[in-house]
Amino acid sequence: MDIEVETGPVGPERAAPTEWAVVESPIGPLFLAATERGLVRVEFHATAERRERMLDRLAGQFGVGAVERAAGRLAEPVRQLDRYFAGGLRAFDLPLDWSLTTGFNRQVLRELARTVPYGTVVGYGELAGRVGQPGAAQAVGAAMGANPLPLVVPCHRVVESGGGLGGFGGGLETKRQLLALEGVLPAPLF
Structure with missing residues (x-):
């Protein structure tokens, strides 16, 4: 999968930023975001406009000051998604942040x-x-x-x-x- 990473300021400061990336897949670009607790968001059809909406939404939901460059938090989700789309992964084993659902x-x-x-x-x-x-x-x-x-x-x-x-x-x-x-x-x- 190809990863497009961009960064930028959004919303008020917060100690634990959210990392994000746009990842190309066989079903189109996917927006991925992770907090310190785990993967928090996956969004289909991650066009530039949709990505900006997701960044604004994450800023509002988490009060994030900076949505940071995808570094360590998204490496394993990207690896597992690659394996899934290649037919080599049948069950994801990732830490998940369930805070966006109740x-x-x-x-x-x-x-x-x-x-x-x-x-x-x-x-x-x-x-x-x-x-x-x-x-x-x-x-x-x-x-x-x-x-x-x-x-x-x-x-x-x-x-x-x-x-x-x-x-x-x-x-x-x-x-x-x-x-x-x-x-x-x-x-x-x-």
């Missing part, structure tokens, strides 16, 4: 990360039942849409019970590509 959403996302392995899918309703909230399929869908760590917390593996793909923050074509990579869907013929 309550039901956090509960659902943690359950997803723990119990839905590479190459499998789960229905929105089934995942709701796994967290003790049967009938909360729409709330699970909202949690997937608010997932700050897609790919690593694999919301692309959550599908409709009738066999449809459902929604996806990265777009349905990206969801298809990820499910094809994991062998859940056939790869496109051309």
Whole structure:
């Protein structure tokens, strides 16, 4: 993966800055950010405009004075993403900073990360039942849409019970590509 790193001041000063990078991948550029606790944000389609919005959002969420150059914190996430896209990694093993999600959403996302392995899918309703909230399929869908760590917390593996793909923050074509990579869907013929 190619890494584009830029730095710049955003927002008020804070002792623990957030590192970020834009990483090229087979599904397009990904914005990655990490705090001292771990990977905190993954964003699809990281155009320059979207990157600036993410930097502003991180500054507001963390009160970060300087979003710093990607050094040590993002090295392992980048390595693992490379291996994932090359077909050599089936489970991410990274420290995660869950501070951008709370309550039901956090509960659902943690359950997803723990119990839905590479190459499998789960229905929105089934995942709701796994967290003790049967009938909360729409709330699970909202949690997937608010997932700050897609790919690593694999919301692309959550599908409709009738066999449809459902929604996806990265777009349905990206969801298809990820499910094809994991062998859940056939790869496109051309």
